[in-house]
Amino acid sequence: MSRTFVGWPAFPRAAAAATQDMQLRSNVTRATGTIRGKRAKLVTERPDWEDLRDSAAALKDEVLAHLDRYLLQAEEQVTAAGGTVHWARDAAEANRIVTELVRATGEREIVKVKSMLTEEIGLDNALEAAGISARETDLAAAIVQLGDDLPSHVVVPALHRNRGEIRDVFVREMGRHGRPAPQGLTDEPAQLAEAARLHLREKFLKAKVAVSGANFLVAETGTVVVVESEGNGRMCLTLADTLISVVGLEKAVPTWRDLEVFLQLLARNATGERMAPYTTTFTGVTPGDGPQRFHLVLVDNGRTRALADRVGRQALRCIRCGACMNICPVYERTGGHAYGSVYPGPIGAILNPLLKGPDDPQTASLPYASSLCGACNEVCPVRIRFTDVLLKLRHEVAEGDAKVKHPVEKAALDAVGAVMEHPAAWNAAVRAAGRVGPLMPRKRLPGPLRGWTDTRNVPEIPKESFRTWWKRTDGGTK
Amino acid sequence: MSTGAREEILGRIRSATADLPTQSPEVPRTYLRHAPDVDPADRETVLALFAERLEEYGATVYRAGPAGLVSTLAEVLPAGRVMVPTGFPIAWLTQWAGEALTEETTPLSRRQLDGLDAVLTTCAVAIAESGTVVLDTGPGQGRRAATLLPDLHVCVVRAGQVFSSMPEVIGSLDPLRPLTWISGPSATADIEMIRVPGVHGPRRLTVVLLLEEDQSRDAVG
Numbered sequence: 235m236s237r238t239f240v241g242w243p244a245f246p247r248a249a250a251a252a253t254q255d256m257q258l259r260s261n262v263t264r265a266t267g268t269i270r271g272k273r274a275k276l277v278t279e280r281p282d283w284e285d286l287r288d289s290a291a292a293l294k295d296e297v298l299a300h301l302d303r304y305l306l307q308a309e310e311q312v313t314a315a316g317g318t319v320h321w322a323r324d325a326a327e328a329n330r331i332v333t334e335l336v337r338a339t340g341e342r343e344i345v346k347v348k349s350m351l352t353e354e355i356g357l358d359n360a361l362e363a364a365g366i367s368a369r370e371t372d373l374a375a376a377i378v379q380l381g382d383d384l385p386s387h388v389v390v391p392a393l394h395r396n397r398g399e400i401r402d403v404f405v406r407e408m409g410r411h412g413r414p415a416p417q418g419l420t421d422e423p424a425q426l427a428e429a430a431r432l433h434l435r436e437k438f439l440k441a442k443v444a445v446s447g448a449n450f451l452v453a454e455t456g457t458v459v460v461v462e463s464e465g466n467g468r469m470c471l472t473l474a475d476t477l478i479s480v481v482g483l484e485k486a487v488p489t490w491r492d493l494e495v496f497l498q499l500l501a502r503n504a505t506g507e508r509m510a511p512y513t514t515t516f517t518g519v520t521p522g523d524g525p526q527r528f529h530l531v532l533v534d535n536g537r538t539r540a541l542a543d544r545v546g547r548q549a550l551r552c553i554r555c556g557a558c559m560n561i562c563p564v565y566e567r568t569g570g571h572a573y574g575s576v577y578p579g580p581i582g583a584i585l586n587p588l589l590k591g592p593d594d595p596q597t598a599s600l601p602y603a604s605s606l607c608g609a610c611n612e613v614c615p616v617r618i619r620f621t622d623v624l625l626k627l628r629h630e631v632a633e634g635d636a637k638v639k640h641p642v643e644k645a646a647l648d649a650v651g652a653v654m655e656h657p658a659a660w661n662a663a664v665r666a667a668g669r670v671g672p673l674m675p676r677k678r679l680p681g682p683l684r685g686w687t688d689t690r691n692v693p694e695i696p697k698e699s700f701r702t703w704w705k706r707t708d709g710g711t712k
Numbered sequence: 713m714s715t716g717a718r719e720e721i722l723g724r725i726r727s728a729t730a731d732l733p734t735q736s737p738e739v740p741r742t743y744l745r746h747a748p749d750v751d752p753a754d755r756e757t758v759l760a761l762f763a764e765r766l767e768e769y770g771a772t773v774y775r776a777g778p779a780g781l782v783s784t785l786a787e788v789l790p791a792g793r794v795m796v797p798t799g800f801p802i803a804w805l806t807q808w809a810g811e812a813l814t815e816e817t818t819p820l821s822r823r824q825l826d827g828l829d830a831v832l833t834t835c836a837v838a839i840a841e842s843g844t845v846v847l848d849t850g851p852g853q854g855r856r857a858a859t860l861l862p863d864l865h866v867c868v869v870r871a872g873q874v875f876s877s878m879p880e881v882i883g884s885l886d887p888l889r890p891l892t893w894i895s896g897p898s899a900t901a902d903i904e905m906i907r908v909p910g911v912h913g914p915r916r917l918t919v920v921l922l923l924e925e926d927q928s929r930d931a932v933g
């Protein structure tokens with residue numbers, strides 16, 4: 235069985251361990267630093283960046299407000315184009331549907347395009363239990379899979395690994411799953427990419443069944459959109475006879491034209507490119523081209539729970555660009571694993587509790603896995619107001635129905651305080667985000683939270699050490 | 713398939729969104745309709761931007777007028793076995809010495825496609841700002857597998873097909889056709905976020921920009 239986050243320690247303990255790991259910290263710092271620089275340069279190329287963000291946020295809000303209608307429209311279009319649509323209430327149901335679809339083909343090995351949702355639901359393990367081996371084809375996802383590791387970033391799941399570690403995994407593991415790594419493989423990134431090409435080529439040329447996720451699902455036309463860099467996505471989406479796309483309900487966008495907003499934002503914000511090398515769009519089945527059987531599995535798994543949260547539902551706008559983790563000073567120090575979920579960083583800190591409910595020690599600690607510096611608010615292409623949602627969720631954990639209360643809160647706050655003890659790093663991160671002053675929640679929070687936000691001082695860029703500041707102000711609440 | 717799941721999810725959505733107004737606010741669309749600082753009518757600037765962006769991402773760009781196209785293609789194509797999809801103007805290949813394969817009668821197997829030296833196509837449209845060519849499997853473009861497995865993709869783009877940015881082209885594309893938006897050759901940044909060209913897709917992308925008569929005279933040199 236491959237590893238999962240099930241049973242992972244809660245954020246405080248995992249973060250404490252992660253911050254002791256100097257190699258991890260240096261890998262994460264280097265990678266996020268590189269990507270922040272690339273992104274910043276490309277964002278300034280667009281004088282209309284803020285306008286694109288306004289449109290993207292509004293389009294996602296529109297889709298979420300009428301999600302039933304948009305999903306039915308997508309279903310109708312996919313069906314009309316020869317595809318089959320399935321609905322799954324939770325992870326178990328989604329896994330059952332996909333497993334049965336693969337079983338019906340008789341195939342024992344399938345190829346996969348990186349999909350955070352299939353990681354979220356533990357699809358690989360479910361398939362393995364049914365005797366089906368699902369091979370990851372995205373380079374970073376393959377590194378994670380070969381190394382029996384866990385993803386730590388939504389765009390680059392192996393972000394926590396450096397080139398030397400990747401080389402060792404390839405040399406050790408590739409031969410056990412197909413073509414071995416070339417003799418004398420060094421840790422040059424180009425050589426590592428070549429090793430992956432050769433190893434996976436064999437699998438692409440044989441593949442009969444592929445599983446993908448989707449970046450977007452266009453309701454108006456039923457079109458699935460997959461954005462990628464390497465061409466492994468094209469291989470899976472094109473060469474297999476049967477294609478199964480597993481898609482979260484929130485991936486819908488209203489119309490075809492709306493892609494002009496999202497495709498102009500996504501790669502710039504995710505990898506610092508104007509467009510990713512490859513974007514594939516397809517609608518159902520095309521006779522004579524690509525898979526002749528297409529299944530779309532729409533997955534809830536907590537999304538409707540998040541949707542019911544009036545403050546938190548904005549987390550469902552997320553297009554998984556990863557920018558909030560690249561900018562996050564807490565993420566930079568703990569890496570992604572500490573969050574105990576395939577969605578780490580600021581989005582993980584709000585999305586996981588919203589999907590699962592705050593009633594377990596792990597997700598309950600996540601709203602505290604933040605220093606409330608607000609850097610994430612500034613980079614999010616769909617304008618998620620992380621701080622609003624974090625405050626609301628903290629309130630729920632501290633004072634709501636959640637069974638897990640103050641011990642979680644205190645441990646989590648201590649953990650964040652400990653990882654943020656260097657004011658220089660804090661200042662650099664805040665400056666990198668282009669922030670010049672303290673951040674106030676834009677709107678007052680509704681209902682019982684109002685009193686709290688009225689009196690709450692939001693963190694200044696600290697002159698004292700973060701830890702002292704945190705203690706003095708009780709995490710910014712005094 | 714369980715209709716129970718479908719109805720239950722739709723029901724959950726409806727109750728989750730019950731507090732929201734039925735009429736949503738209008739979506740603002742104040743972003744640019746063309747590339748920043750570019751007048752879309754200024755063709756030379758649009759084409760120069762297209763070439764610059766392609767090259768920035770590791771593609772090789774050639775410019776040719778109608779008179780020079782035949783020799784340019786002979787120069788950029790390997791003298792080996794090349795997939796030339798049905799509908800590609802064969803008259804452009806009279807000086808090239810290699811062997812053209814089509815799928816007119818039977819599709820090639822994956823291994824056959826994998827063994828070719830190149831694929832040669834036209835495109836549907838192109839976007840200057842992001843250095844993107846869009847294939848829609850129309851005439852001269854072939855099915856998707858044929859443009860994916862060969863290691864070199866040579867794409868002829870007519871100058872009139874190049875627009876400054878995405879909002880100018882999206883409405884002209886048919887979402888019912890499978891579309892491949894290609895912005896430079898295959899690449900990865902999965903190792904320490906350093907961009908490495910060439911993974912699974914074609915590792916080399918050559919774009920031949922076919923200029924109108926007068927532009928090609930201007931563009932000499």
Ligand code: SF4
Nearest residue numbers: 552553555556558614
């Ligand atoms: S929350 Fe925003 S910044 Fe973070 S991954 Fe999602 S879209 Fe990107």
